[in-house]
Amino acid sequence: MKPHLLLAGLLALLLTACGKPEPIRIGFIGGLSDRTNDTGEAARNALMLAIEQRNATGGIDGRPLEMLVADDGQEASLARKAMSALIAGQPAAIVGPYTSAVAEAILPQADQAGIVLLSPVITSMQFVGKDDMLIRLNRSTRDNAGDYAQQLIGRGISRLAVALDVRNRAFSASWLDELRASYPALGGEILTVVEFHSAASTSFSDIADQLLDAAPGGLLFIANAVDVARLAQQVRKRSTDVPLAAVEWASTEQLLELGGRAVEGLLVAQSHNRDDPGARFTAFREAYKARFGREPGYTAIATQDAAIVLFDALARQSRALPLKRAIIEGGPYPGLQQDIRFDRFGDSTRKIHFAEIRNGAFVLVP
Structure with a gap:
């Protein structure tokens, strides 16, 4: 299986030749071909929506955002190949991965390349309290x-x-x-x-x-x-x-x-309250449903939070300030349902909500 990538190099050259600002490339890595690919697809869709919305308001400092997509195949060797292809596209950062096994496989590549991995959901303790290129938006x-x-x-x-x-x-x-x-x-x-x-x-x-x-x-x-x-x-x-x-x-x-x-x-x-009536969550939920025809799942919601963090940090980043530091030092960020803060290692936390399945739906319980 080959990683599915939006090849940005030629397009960037064409845009530059036309006098347009070069786009900021945002990578995405998730499972898109495995039989459990609903989490990867929902996450990809959320990042796509976030980029579309940001571009509609002028991008970041007048530069449009461009998405590079890679399928990790939910397998270590495939994930490493996908990561290599993403790195070759020179993204400003990569959103993902979405499983701890894939994070274990590709984090050494991110560290070597000096590219931030912004994972919306991984929780394994092996990634907690480590000074590396991984930023986590979830609990442990x-x-x-x-x-x-x-x-x-x-x-x-x-x-x-x-x-x-x-x-x-x-x-x-x-x-x-x-x-x-x-x-x-x-x-x-x-x-x-x-x-x-x-x-x-x-x-x-x-x-x-x-x-x-x-x-x-x-x-x-x-x-x-x-x-x-x-x-x-x-x-x-x-x-x-x-x-x-x-x-x-x-x-x-x-x-x-x-x-x-x-x-x-x-x-x-x-990791979220499906019944939240708050304005930020409601606006995202309705936009996602209108764009993709279904409710956003937990990976979509967490990915939107990751996009909020990333876009804010990119807008504030200067040449003298590495992106990882810009992310860690920049909070709190206004997430869909809670403010997002990071410790010095780039670890965060989230509220938790328990639910039971009743009549085919998730129903929150105390």
Whole structure:
């Protein structure tokens, strides 16, 4: 598979020859061809919309923004090739990646090239507190696992079986490590952990059997939306009442569309409030729906926040101020639902919102 790139070099030369200002190139890297590509497509769409809106108001200092798009294929070797192609396009910064496994693969390239990676969603602890070219707009797996532990114990779920996708091990292993620290501290017990490699051929019926053989009080899925939907369907063939939960990675519209009745009652965290009536969020939501014909998912919303940060920092950046410093020192930034601030390492945090799936929709719960 070849990375899909908008080749900007020739266009830049033509624009310069016509006396027009050279565009500022913004890279994007995400999963666009994998079977779980809804998160990548939503993120790409959000950045495309943000660039269109910024260009409609004059760009940045009169320079238009131009988007370079690369498909990471959700696989390390493909991601590194995609990253190399992006770097060759000389972007001012790259928005992405969207999984910790891809971040692990491409961050050394970003560090070597001195190009900022602005990741809207990754959470793995291996990226926290590091002085590198990665800027994170999300919380950490430690934050999320601790909040899940409280939710599960608060619901009377003190015996847990866990299914874990090792294809994105940088995320899933970090999440499990943090759960093993927080859940038992509150009186919970992890009875069994069933690992699997996400693929179309994965036998989710066997995984469901292994999970339920432990006689748990609840199940937790550390996996993407497609796999959570398939797991839930197999579990519900065997048990109609065992409580289900999934980590925030699964919190996309695909979970609702593919899970159907099997995911009713499932608990999942979200990085945004879908019912927020605030003006900034409402304006973005309506613009996204008008442009793409569907609701923005969590990666779209987080990507819009990343665009807000990036465009503001680019507008303030001077030749003497590297972009990473401009981003870190520039906040707070007015995100869609909260102000965004960074520590000295470029780490941020977000509020968390828990929801249950009821009647085919995410419904916020206390």
